Amino acid sequence: xxxxxxxxxxxxxxxxxxxxxxxxxxxxxxxxxxxxxxxxxxxxxxxxxxxxxxxxxxxxxxxxxxxxxxxxxxxxxxxxxxxxxxxxxxxxxxxxxxxxxxxxxxxxxxxxxxxxxxxxxxxxxxxxxxxxxxxxxxxxxxxxxxxxxxx
Numbered sequence: 001x002x003x004x005x006x007x008x009x010x011x012x013x014x015x016x017x018x019x020x021x022x023x024x025x026x027x028x029x030x031x032x033x034x035x036x037x038x039x040x041x042x043x044x045x046x047x048x049x050x051x052x053x054x055x056x057x058x059x060x061x062x063x064x065x066x067x068x069x070x071x072x073x074x075x076x077x078x079x080x081x082x083x084x085x086x087x088x089x090x091x092x093x094x095x096x097x098x099x100x101x102x103x104x105x106x107x108x109x110x111x112x113x114x115x116x117x118x119x120x121x122x123x124x125x126x127x128x129x130x131x132x133x134x135x136x137x138x139x140x141x142x143x144x145x146x147x148x149x150x151x
Contacts, residue, residue, distance in 0.1 A: 002027050002051050004114035009124050012110045016096040021112050024119060025092055027051070036094055038121070039083040040103040044130075047096075047104050047121040052085065054117055096121070 008021040020028075020036065028034060028051045037055035038047050050058060059080060065072035086094040096106065104110075104121055111124040122130075 004119040007113040009111045034088045035085045050118045
């Protein structure tokens with residue numbers, strides 16, 4: 001099982017090349033392909049990133065919806081059609097496409113934030129701001145976690 005933990009900030013160059021954190025690459029070692037599948041959050045300035053095999057499992061959930069349902073169509077457009085597989089090169093880097101760089105407002109640095117079975121890629125300043133916005137919900141979120149575990 002892939003589990004991405006911690007957060008790391010790495011430089012991103014003008015061509016969109018950025019090193020994937022070593023601990024994240026280690027988690028990806030058991031995937032069938034050394035590829036990260038990335039798509040932009042539809043309503044916030046960050047990118048979702050999944051290991052290849054884990055993304056396929058996630059996509060299976062979408063494919064279980066009725067083929068012509070509005071939900072499947074929307075998720076197909078916003079996630080499946082928008083997703084891009086990014087290979088990891090020999091130096092441990094990916095090339096983030098320009099439109100994703102713009103969507104996540106990445107400048108000279110990219111923050112990789114572990115989210116368990118996936119990770120997110122942020123502008124570090126935006127990430128820090130979001131952390132501050134999230135703090136008031138901490139207790140409420142822990143209660144939701146506890147309630148979910150009891151089900």
